[in-house]
Amino acid sequence: MFALTRSFVTVTAIVALAACSNGQSMPLASGTGSQPSVVAEAIGKLTVNPTKLNFTTTPTLKLTVSEKGYTGKFTLKLSPAGIVKIKPATGKGPSLKVTLTAVAAGKATLTAKDAAGHTKAVPITVTQGVVIIQ
Numbered sequence: 001m002f003a004l005t006r007s008f009v010t011v012t013a014i015v016a017l018a019a020c021s022n023g024q025s026m027p028l029a030s031g032t033g034s035q036p037s038v039v040a041e042a043i044g045k046l047t048v049n050p051t052k053l054n055f056t057t058t059p060t061l062k063l064t065v066s067e068k069g070y071t072g073k074f075t076l077k078l079s080p081a082g083i084v085k086i087k088p089a090t091g092k093g094p095s096l097k098v099t100l101t102a103v104a105a106g107k108a109t110l111t112a113k114d115a116a117g118h119t120k121a122v123p124i125t126v127t128q129g130v131v132i133i134q
Helices: 002-019
Strands: 047-049 053-055 060-066 073-079 084-087 090-092 095-102 106-113 119-126
Touching: 047 119, 053 060, 073 084, 084 106, 090 095
Parallel strands: 053 119
Antiparallel strands: 047 060, 060 095, 073 090, 073 106, 084 095, 106 119
8 A cells, every 4th residue: 555655646746747847858757868958048147347437538438238148138228318428228248338428517327237127327427627529
């Protein structure tokens, strides 16, 4: 009786695991068979370089947005608008090089965002004495 109950529990566990596999192949109970066919790709943290921008002597600065292993879209937004121009304001990972050009004196925050909603904020300061390009 004990052996029969044990076999029933084993079969029940295998069926339950198979039902949870969402169509992915599962190893067989005897140790033979295929391994899961999907391997999660390691994606890094969203980073920006440099981490702050000060337009004190030059009207144009560069910024890099990156995320190791990420191939999705990055978007950049400025708040408040009108302090600098951002080109390009969107692009694909794993690395996006951006040029920022001062258009008005003041302070703003540039926010870089990936498709998963991860964000990095970059404080920006444009000093009055910088040549403003319009």
